[in-house]
Amino acid sequence: MLKFDIRISVLNMITQQTILISTDGRGFYDITTKVNSLLHDSPVENGLCHVFIQHTSASLLICENADPSVRHDVEQFFSKIVIDGDESYHHSYEGPDDMSGHLRTILTETSIVLPVTERALNLGTWQGIYLFEHRYRAHKRKLVITFYG
Numbered sequence: 599m600l601k602f603d604i605r606i607s608v609l610n611m612i613t614q615q616t617i618l619i620s621t622d623g624r625g626f627y628d629i630t631t632k633v634n635s636l637l638h639d640s641p642v643e644n645g646l647c648h649v650f651i652q653h654t655s656a657s658l659l660i661c662e663n664a665d666p667s668v669r670h671d672v673e674q675f676f677s678k679i680v681i682d683g684d685e686s687y688h689h690s691y692e693g694p695d696d697m698s699g700h701l702r703t704i705l706t707e708t709s710i711v712l713p714v715t716e717r718a719l720n721l722g723t724w725q726g727i728y729l730f731e732h733r734y735r736a737h738k739r740k741l742v743i744t745f746y747g
Contacts, residue, residue: 645747655699663726
């Protein structure tokens with residue numbers, strides 16, 4: 599017989615912040631601690647967290663947070679399917695990683711929604727939130743983080 603633990607929360611509060619994350623170029627940037635600290639400072643106890651990145655050449659991922667080789671393998675996968683400087687691309691205004699950065703974003707996510715439980719992101723044991731920078735040079739990336747509770 600299945601047993602369920604049912605909790606009911608009324609959503610009646612929304613808070614929103616915009617933050618800037620500086621990247622050093624292509625790679626993964628763990629933003630879990632930052633989002634959790636913003637949540638801790640908000641009045642939301644239970645509800646949802648929405649994270650949105652306002653860019654077309656960087657994205658968001660929920661990924662393994664314990665073994666960095668997972669993120670290395672994700673980058674290797676993307677480097678095989680989305681080739682920088684592919685001659686078939688017309689768009690290369692900002693360099694060989696311009697169009698490939700856009701394609702990487704299209705194939706991933708620009709927003710994620712997470713459950714909030716007792717003033718914490720309700721992530722799995724090995725999950726972290728990552729900004730996935732697709733360009734080679736450093737950027738300042740703007741994220742809009744909204745808590746509903």
